[in-house]
Amino acid sequence: MTNNNQDGPLQKKCVVFLDILGFKELVISASKDCEKAQSLEDVLRKIEKIGSVKENLIDTADVTIFSDSVVISVDQNHDIFSELIERLATMMWTLMCDGVWMRGGVAIGLLSNSSHRPWGPAFIEAYETETRLAVHPRLVFSRKAFDWLSESIDVSDLPIKRDKTDGIYFIDVVGQGVDRLRDDPGASLHFAKIREHLNIGYSQATDNPSVFRKYSWLCREWDRTLGSKQANYSIDLEPFYSDARQDSAGDFDIATLPSI
8 A cells, every 4th residue: 555644654755866886996995095085085975965955945855875875865846856956966067076977866756754764665766767777877767757747847947858869868967067167167177177087087998898888978978968069178089999899899889979
């Protein structure tokens, strides 16, 4: 029987399940270097901060971090959900400046009312959306969550984009970054940082097909959204994908990579 009692252990929530990519390597590096350890601690604080900012509609968001996973939840309300999407885009952009990539799933449904022990159907749906649909460094919506949101909100006003390849809706972190550049010329420093992280990560991943696939998607998304408008921010893919062709031919279609 569905539990709709807001006083019970399960409540209607919007739930986000996030995976910090490369977390194992980050931890290993942090264990050998105090500066990197502090950087990792700062990253986790930035993620936690999304739940402590008290402004506009969201009074609080429950944030639980365990190992490389993050669970964020807010009340199931269209306007609150919209504000959470904006905050998530900002948070992920900030982490990209640090060279930290995330992927995740967004779902709606019943979740436990304890932030320390998140469980329930919505948690499972968010987790499965991340593991089965996200694939790349992106935060994707379950079909149910997107349909529910679009019932009352004009999603074109939000940083949401549909992947033309697989049809999946995801939070458009890079696109929101383009808006920042237009509104704040000083944001160009952020773009330079992210571009450098992408170039380094892409070149170092050529011998690891699963990691290379993630970087290739993100680099292409970056170039489609930003590089095509600002040539000095484009990602130089050419020197690397010929070396990776043999190892990762089944991971992506070389022909779909942008021409530089």
